[in-house]
Amino acid sequence: MDLPSFVEIIGNTPLVGLPAVFELPDGVQIALKLEGRNPSGSVKARAARSIVQEAERAGRLKPGGTILDASSGNTGIAYAVIAGQRGYRLVLCLPKNASAQRQQLLKTLGTEIVHTSPLEGTDGAQAEAVTLADDHGDWVYLNQYDNDANWRAHYQTTGPEIWNQTQGTVTHFVATVGTSGTLTGTGRYLREQRKDVQIVEVQPDSPLHGLEGVKHMQTARVPGIYDPGVATDRRAMSTERSFRMVRCLAHHGLLLGPSGGAAVQAAVDVARDLTHGVVVAIVPDSGSRYLSEPHIWTPAEGEVPCRLAS
């Protein structure tokens, strides 16, 4: 029997409708791309596979080789799954404050973690990876932030999937940005299919925020693959509104991570100003990855539970 490997089934994630919790104009639909359904549990499986394959094709990564990169967690977990499947050693620079659950998962998958300063976030992890790459010439530094194979993964898979799943009706694409690979690759593909498609980039509204995996570009090191020309609209989203959306949808059977909450809240904001349209929001990972973080799940004082419209 010819069966696919776990790496080969990355992608083809479901696109589902937003539960009818929010009042939207009649001609407007919001669809959620559930990237937590990927092997490794996040959107980063797509980029990690593409980056590793590109390094293999270029002859930089050889059987039994050592992979090195920096990650806030999801790319690391994706590399760990792919490294495990393909027989590589993985060394990962990770801010020390990454959740206990993530660190446990990485260790369980056999990753060697190098802790970096929690105050410097992924920028500090990246600086440490550069130092380690200099010290270990035989390690292959994949550098997801500056690697074109990152955004190309989304140009080749996420974009076409959304186009096909919406049967070409998508009018708005909403995504948060970390490396910006998802927004850049998917945005470029969709723009080529439909010139007037709106690409909505969502960033945290302040440098200190709770949206794991997402960057506040004004104050962070801007990734090399970031292209400010892709987005047609930029939204600043608060951690509070993102968490509230996550709690709301959890009560309607959908577990989203914080960055998914930010994207969905931005999609609702965009949709409310439209008369017709199909707004697709990326949900990078599942809330099940954050269950050990009670601050996400604890309702704000006086918070009224959201209910389905009758």
Ligand SMILES: Cc1ncc(COP(=O)(O)O)c(C=O)c1O
């Ligand atoms: C949870 C989460 N959300 C959003 C992103 C941003 O995705 P991208 O790096 O493609 O911009 C990441 C990236 O690591 C992530 O882990």
